[in-house]
Each structure stands twice: as structure tokens, then as C-alpha cells.
Amino acid sequence: MVERRATLGILAHAVMILGVVIVAFPIYLAFVASTHTSQEIVQAPMPLLPGGHFWENYVAALTGHGGGAGSNAPVGRMMWISLVTALTIAIGKIAVSLLSAFALVYFRFPMRGVFFWAIFVTLMLPVEVRILPTYKVISDLSMLNSYAGLTIPLIASATATFLFRQFFLTVPEELVEAARMDGAGPMRFFKDILVPLSKTSIAALFVIQFIYGWNQYLWPLLAATSEDMYPVVVGIKRMIAGGDSGNEWNIVMATAIMAMIPPAIVVIFMQRWFVKGLVDTEK
């Protein structure tokens, strides 16, 4: 800070508090709603302080015993699907990208440039622009309603490949030479030197990609056609199909809170890597 101005300091805090309150309000409200009965919520205005039905709402949501007019599938199963797909996508992306970046940086081979550009161009082909044909590929390969269908098409990653490529380019040449002198082959060098050196990049990417995987919506909407393969993000949308009064909003909000918790935990507790990951992947 350049100078001390009491009024400005107070104003700064006031703006920040206001900002935080507005940003946090939807989440707070969801939490409050998840602790009341659905009747209490439906009478406007709903209470603004937490009620005493926390436990039963969450249990009802997890086991699928809500009585809403929309979908009542058990959230426990959905959370599991989300977790498996998010982890597979994050780890898969990192593994696949590490290998490709390694090949692109440390090997000279024909068509290297072609592969580089092929991976680069995928940046310009998000799922949203090729919805129907991609769906057709998945159904032709009979990968609908499977973990493979939910994850594999999302595992290719141009950003991760470039991030690792940038990083590998900064690894000093001497390390490669030293490893070769000691008789290490390429895979040995990759496993014992390159991967350990990339630890921070891996952690940063993991945070970003885990959230990416967890929050996928359009893809699972296409690739999962039966309710028992819905991730929670898709499932919650199905739950609100009953309309304002038909929905069990307490159960829906309990589901929303549960759907937020895993990515929120990752972001908050891995904040340092998260910020690094955001900044790095956008270079």
C-alpha cells in the first residue's frame, strides 16, 4: 500500500465484504434450504436460518427416498459416478499429456510437426460444436452408459500437453546427458527424472482437470442415457423437472451442496496449485 487512508481502507473492506456476501449468498441459501422440510421452503418467504432437518434430508437424497415429482434417483450412486469419472479424466489427461509432451520434446521423428498441430487444433473443437457426430461415434462403439464412454473422449488435452511441453523445454540439457552417461534409457529418464521434476505442474493440472471432469454436463447428458450412469451434475437437473411446487427443494438443495463439496474441497485446500494451474494453462 502506498499511503494510509482510513476511509479508503474501510471502504475496501466494505466492498470486499459486500462482494463476498453476494457471492456466497446462493450457496448459503442452498445450505439453509437443505436443512428444512419441503413445506417450509414452499411457503414464501422461506426461512433464512438453518433448520433442524439436516440429517434426514441428506440421507433421503443419498438413498433416493425423496418424494419429488422429478427424478428421485439415489444421489449416492451419482456421487460415485462423478468421482470415478472426474478422477479418471484428471489422471488420464495428465498421463496421456505427459507421454505426448515427452515424445514431442525429446524425440526427433518424421511427422512430429503434424502431430503437434493435430493436438493443437483440438483446442478449436470443443464438444459443443460436434455434439451429434461424437454421440454417434460413441453409440457405434457401444460406449453409451459406460465409464469408458463418459471419460475417454474427454481425456485428450491440448492445454495439458502444451503445459508439459513448455515445462520440459526448460529442463536443462545436462540432465538428459547425465542420465545417458549413467546408462538410463528414455523411459527410465522419463520415470525417474522428468516426472518427479514435473510434480508441481502435475498437481496444478490435477486441480483444474478434476474440477473440469466433475463439472462436465453436456457430455454425460449425451453419453449416459440411463439414470444409473448419471453423474450428480446431470442428476440434479433431472430432479428439478417437477416444477416449483412439485420439487422437493430440500432434497434438491442437499444434492446441490453435496455436488459442490468435492470440487470445493479440492479448490480450497489445493489453492496454491489451483491458482498456478489456472495461470499456467492459459499461456
Add this chain to the structure above:
Amino acid sequence: MPWALLAPQVAIVSVFFFWPAAQAILQSLQVEDSFGLSRQWAGLENFKTLFSDAAYLESFKTTAIFSVLVAVLGIAVSLMLAVFADRVVRGVLFYRTLLIVPYAVAPAVAGVLWLFMFSPSIGVVAYGLSKFFGFEWNHLLNSNHAMTLIVAAAVWKQISYNFLFFVAGLQSIPKSLVEAAAIDGARPWRRFWSIQFPLLTPTTFFLLVINMVYAFFDTFAIIDATTSGGPGRDTVILVFKVYIDGIKGGDIGGSAAQSVVLMLIVVALTVLQFRYVEKKVSY
């Protein structure tokens, strides 16, 4: 050896990216009969139909309004928060932690949260608006309200991202510049407009492009969860239209033509991002 390393990435990219994209381009040039039995070359017929379709042009306009609002509002709000966060000495980490949480919330869940607050019959905010301001909120009937709702939810979700980038941008401005200005007698407001804001231009421009891309492609879930394109078709953005026409409507040629248009938009935005963000707008 390098081929083996690249194999997984290249396999995924070709099967799930290039093949469907090629299919989309191919289909956009064909028409299918009503029973899906035969296809014929149609040249640019699909595109002609598309651009003479009032609903499609309307959707273009909706998308333009939506993405400009999301980008401008998101950037303005986050910049303000970041500037004040830069002044705050104590509690920065606390504010930052709370402000980054929306990033972790899935777009579909964010949509559900905002829908819940603004639901005309049970929403707390809708109730408050009517009770204290006599304002009858109904996004199910009024398309301006519906647009406001999706913009608010989309901006809320994106604040974290913009905020982190502005904070990083502000920190990278040399302290000596700001101090020199202060010694010359520039007040904080003046310092912001004459020094910090111009020096942030690269960040701002970068975020402008990113936010446009976000509004175009990543808000599908928000719209699907809140308004589902309604009332009527007033919040049907381009990506949403591809989805309804292709998956729900079964219009393969038309949907493919829309995909191709979207691809061109992504290509344009990506080129813009790489060509100009990195080079032109820097000091």
C-alpha cells in the same frame, strides 16, 4: 518409440475429435430424407436455409447480447473486487478463498441455485423484489428477466476466474510506478485510471476473449438448468440451438451446418487469442 508414446493421445484425438468434426462438415453439405434412408449432396443448401431462418438469426442476436453482457459485467465486477482486494492488507486470503468457490461449482448446479433464488413462486429474491420494491419478477414469462437470470448466474460463476487474473495482473505492476504517481500527488482514483488500468490492458483483453468463449460454449448447462431456452426461444444461444435441433429435433443436416458455423467462431476466437493477446496488447 515416440509413436507409441503419442499413440493414446492421437487415437483419442482422431476418433473423438477429427472424425466427428469431419462428419459434421460432411453432413452439413448433405440433406437426408424424412426417414433417414438416403442422403444427397446439397452443397451449401443447409447454410442457405440456416441463414434465412429467422429463429437462427434471432439466436445469433441472443448469443451476442448474452456474451457481451457476461463478459463486460463479469470483468467490471471482478476488476472492482480485485482493485479493492489489492488495498486490503488483512484478511486477503479469507476473501480470496470465498471468492474462488464459485469456480468449483458446476454450471448446472449454479443454474439450479440461481433458479431457486429467483423462482417466481418460492424464490427468496423474487419474493423480496415483490415485497420491498413492488417488482414482479417472472423469468418464465418475461424474456428480459430470463436473460438477466442467466447472465447473473453466468457472471457469478466466472467472477472467481476473472478475479484471480486481475489480482495477479495488479501484483505484477511495479510498486515503484504507483508510488511515483502518489508522490506526484495522484489520488488513488487517478492512479487507478492513469496507471493501473492501462497497465492491466493485456489482462483485460485476454479476459475479454476468455469470457466470450466461456459465454458462447460453457454456459450450456446454466441455460439448460434455469430457463431451458425459454420463455419461447428467447434465451436459446447458439450452442443450445445445436443441441435442441440435433438431439431433440433430429435435424441432422441443419444441426451439422450450425456446428460448422460454431467451429468457425471458435477458430476465430482462438486465433484472436493467440495472435493478439500475446503480442499486440502488451507494454
